[in-house]
Amino acid sequence: MRVYGVTGWKNAGKxxxxxxxxxxxxxxxxxxxTVKHAHHSFDVDHPGKDSHRHRVAGASEVILASRNRVAHMSELRGAQEPVLADLLARLAPVDLVLIEGYKRDSHPKVExxxxxxxxxxxxxxxxxxxxxxSDVPLELDRPVFDLNDTIAVADFILKEVGL
Known part of the structure; x- marks a missing residue:
């Protein structure tokens, strides 16, 4: 699977x-x-909804499905956070997975x-x-794109991954 990351500090425009x-x-x-890393506790579920009630009752995993989308929630309940490779293995095949965050992992990235x-x-x-x-010109030993030049950044990523 082809993967490419977007990383940077908080409020950098990732x-x-x-x-x-x-x-x-x-x-x-x-x-x-896409895969997005969150550094804080988050919830995609809402108190009072059936799926939330299942999780609170102790379910390890809950799949919520409709004709428009499927959400698969896993409760870690003290277990280690899954590594990026394990999360990628859960995804259905696509041309490209874009990863937000995971700055310490070894996949190629744009900052x-x-x-x-x-x-x-x-x-x-x-x-x-x-x-x-970047939003300012920089002198680096690698390409620097305008932060808002999405076409140039996309061209670069697609070339890097061979698409």
Whole structure:
């Protein structure tokens, strides 16, 4: 499976870039799935709903299905967070999986960078970052794209993964 990441510090523009890349790449006829890492507790379920009640009652996994979508929720209940490779193995085959976050994993990535956040570039010390999408010009030993030039970033990623 072809994978490519978008990484960066908080408020660097990762999610916006991911959203635009999914739109651009699927618009070219490719199938895309995404994996997003969250550093905090989150819930996609709502108290009072049947699926939430199943989880609260102790179910390890709950699948919620309709004719429009399927949601598969797994409760870790103290177990280790799954590694990225295990999550990727759960996905149905697609042309490309875009991964948001997982900055410490070894897959190739584009770093989203906004100068106003005051954070340092991750790319300076990370060879898995193959390019940077920035809101300011940068002098680096790898390609630098305008953060809003989605077409150029998509072209780069697709070339990198051979699509």
């Amino acid at each position: 999610t916006g870039l991911m959203e635009r890349l999914v739109t651009e790449i699927t618009g070219r006829g490719f199938t895309v799935s 989203a960078f906004r100068a106003e956040t005051g954070n340092p570039l991750i790319a300076a010390d990370d060879p898995t970052i193959r390019a940077v999408a």
